[in-house]
Amino acid sequence: MSSQKIFLFDFDGVIVDGMHEYWHSSLLACEKYLNSHCISVNQKLYKTVPNSFKEIRPWVKYGWEMILIVHEIIKTENPLKSDNKDDFINNYHHNCQKILNDNSWNAEDLQKILDKSRQFQIDKDFKSWVNLHNPFFEVISFMQELKKRQIKAGIITTKGGIFAEKILKQLNIFPEFIFGYESGTKIKIAEKLTKTYEILGFIEDRKKTLIDIKQNSETSHIPCFLADWGYLKESDKNKLSNEIKLLKLDSIQELVAI
Numbered sequence: 001m002s003s004q005k006i007f008l009f010d011f012d013g014v015i016v017d018g019m020h021e022y023w024h025s026s027l028l029a030c031e032k033y034l035n036s037h038c039i040s041v042n043q044k045l046y047k048t049v050p051n052s053f054k055e056i057r058p059w060v061k062y063g064w065e066m067i068l069i070v071h072e073i074i075k076t077e078n079p080l081k082s083d084n085k086d087d088f089i090n091n092y093h094h095n096c097q098k099i100l101n102d103n104s105w106n107a108e109d110l111q112k113i114l115d116k117s118r119q120f121q122i123d124k125d126f127k128s129w130v131n132l133h134n135p136f137f138e139v140i141s142f143m144q145e146l147k148k149r150q151i152k153a154g155i156i157t158t159k160g161g162i163f164a165e166k167i168l169k170q171l172n173i174f175p176e177f178i179f180g181y182e183s184g185t186k187i188k189i190a191e192k193l194t195k196t197y198e199i200l201g202f203i204e205d206r207k208k209t210l211i212d213i214k215q216n217s218e219t220s221h222i223p224c225f226l227a228d229w230g231y232l233k234e235s236d237k238n239k240l241s242n243e244i245k246l247l248k249l250d251s252i253q254e255l256v257a258i
């Protein structure tokens with residue numbers, strides 16, 4: 001058995017802040033591919049990310065949910081706004097499901113049009129698409145430090161792997177692997193990786209994912225770090241079990257400073 005050391009990273013909210021890209025790509029998907037009669041897309045909408053979208057982002061697990069949220073925000077009748085978002089959030093999964101049903105959509109199709117929207121922008125103006133992402137430079141330099149120490153870095157994301165790869169390449173980061181949503185659930189991927197690698201840590205901004213890792217007997221030994229700088233719900237920081245450590249951006253280097 002190999003004992004190659006590795007750190008695992010989530011992508012969105014951990015390595016990059018892609019808020020503008022999520023809004024832009026989901027809005028473009030609504031405009032170009034969704035065919036909904038409930039919306040009309042005005043070009044001004046692309047300029048600013050509404051607060052309601054930023055506020056709901058911590059509840060999002062998969063990209064397709066963002067299309068649905070953007071659709072609700074830009075609806076001409078009864079749009080989702082900051083002041084009525086709590087009802088939506090309080091029953092988040094049920095509401096997403098209901099909107100899918102009401103519109104006769106399915107998650108796979110929405111995910112496909114999000115990927116299509118990204119690919120459209122990449123083909124049209126790659127640089128502009130990349131520039132919608134803001135990397136967390138402390139994380140990038142931590143990844144470079146890992147490389148110096150011959151510790152690998154691996155990415156597990158719910159984004160399409162190809163899109164994460166394109167952005168990382170621009171940042172001059174070439175991880176050992178990138179597993180996107182097409183590779184299965186994070187927990188199953190982590191289970192497999194424990195057979196090949198010595199996992200020094202998993203840095204993720206979705207608390208539920210880390211809880212699942214800790215509750216699975218095959219992966220419970222993986223040190224789990226909740227990225228304080230990511231898309232967290234207010235309550236995530238308060239009720240942390242002591243198995244999951246809250247990690248601050250300015251102390252990320254300490255994970256390898258021995």
Ligand SMILES: [Mg+2]
Nearest residue numbers: 010012013205
């Ligand atoms: Mg994330």
